[in-house]
């Protein structure tokens with residue numbers, strides 16, 4: 016059975032069709048006046064306008080057709096022609112029972128599963144992850160889980176940034192600073208092989224070195240043309256697989272990946288594939304040949320480009336730079352070759368790129384080139400962009416010293432705050448030290464993720480650790496607290512031998528909870544269709560609130576046997592749905608707090 020809202024929508028639409036009115040006007044929405052009705056349809060007004068008729072007359076005719084629907088306790092017309100629909104307690108109870116019995120808590124799967132790649136996280140070699148990668152990781156992880164839960168075959172890929180100009184910058188900076196490494200690079204370039212193990216002298220390079228050197232090198236590259244040219248040449252050497260450059264690069268990738276894996280793990284982010292830009296490199300020669308054969312490649316002052324501008328574009332879109340004048344592959348080159356690689360190895364129906372919306376042009380250019388090359392069809396590649404996490408000044412978040420905040424520092428900071436908050440709230444007192452640590456970690460992750468995911472991804476938001484970690488308000492910690500409360504209630508009931516039983520709803524708070532449980536599927540569908548985990552976040556919050564009211568208004572352990580059994584069933588369904596929703600947001604629930 017489908018959810019009640021959709022079922023009613025279908026009935027109202029059928030009534031519209033019956034009267035010769037456009038059925039899609041019969042859409043049903045959640046009532047604006049929950050005191051009067053559960054759902055409403057405003058379609059009679061639009062239909063009347065179209066047909067030049069009286070809206071109340073149309074509403075009356077619709078209402079007459081709906082009157083016999085056994086799910087409805089009342090159908091009333093309000094104001095100029097709104098149709099108010101109120102469900103019977105029995106219909107609500109039947110639906111709640113279904114949700115309670117369903118391991119998926121009322122969630123349906125897609126009719127036609129697709130093969131989907133989610134490209135997210137996007138960490139780079141040598142650049143420690145910063146808050147920009149936080150949003151991609153959080154949103155991408157949630158979209159990946161959501162798509163998988165709805166039944167698609169989904170692969171999450173980190174698309175490690177490991178093959179561009181920044182590699183040349185780093186090779187230059189590291190060899191300048193450490194002559195021994197420089198000499199070994201020279202020697203290997205002349206007589207070594209890329210199959211050799213990374214030489215021991217390269218092991219002196221640590222992530223901290225890369226961290227320190229990269230910003231300096233990047234800044235110098237901007238000012239100093241000679242320095243920049245050299246970095247470009249070194250990039251070209253790396254891409255030409257000169258053994259010295261290549262093995263040093265391997266060292267960079269190793270040390271970076273270890274640290275990144277740790278950060279992602281702390282955040283509860285897991286990739287199925289940890290491929291990088293460099294993995295697309297072997298496909299580049301044939302791709303370039305193919306682009307040339309298709310007449311798409313043009314020479315442009317020594318570089319090779321694909322023009323993607325179209326007639327009717329509002330502004331001129333630059334071409335895709337495929338091969339630089341030094342002969343290097345660029346960011347767009349590896350992205351295009353990755354499309355080809357994914358097409359061969361996975362045959363995706365859809366690739367979702369969860370990347371900062373400031374890269375919108377980059378993706379538009381790459382996607383157009385992919386279509387021209389015949390690597391993708393329209394709609395197959397989607398850039399799912401997002402806004403920034405800002406500081407109090409409304410600009411992308413910076414540390415107090417004005418630098419970018421490292422993700423690992425952010426996570427540590429949030430954990431410390433979460434522990435403080437737990438102590439303040441008198442929570443976690445019965446936990447062992449390890450359990451407490453683990454709970455604080457979960458609270459911190461919930462705080463960061465929920466604060467992000469409750470906003471539509473396109474919107475920027477302000478980082479406010481105090482608010483994010485509060486146990487009150489629309490926060491991750493509040494949701495965890497509610498979930499843990501239901502868990503302990505159910506544990507207590509079990510201890511007292513109270514069992515679950517058939518669901519009956521009567522009290523307004525029970526009705527409201529049953530309606531909320533019903534709304535899960537619609538929230539999933541919308542979140543899925545719009546790449547919008549915020550819709551799911553909103554549902555989770557609403558569910559926690561409905562439960563909280565229900566818990567206050569409807570005594571459980573002191574109620575009569577049948578009522579108690581019904582309420583425990585409702586609580587069980589709530590817990591399952593809440594945990595599922597949180598899991599789809601990438602948030603883990605502790606057992607105790």
Ligand code: ARG
Pocket residue numbers: 134135136137138139174175176350368370
């Ligand atoms: N590494 C890139 C960055 O930090 C993001 C990668 C996004 N994914 C992609 N296929 N281009 O900006």
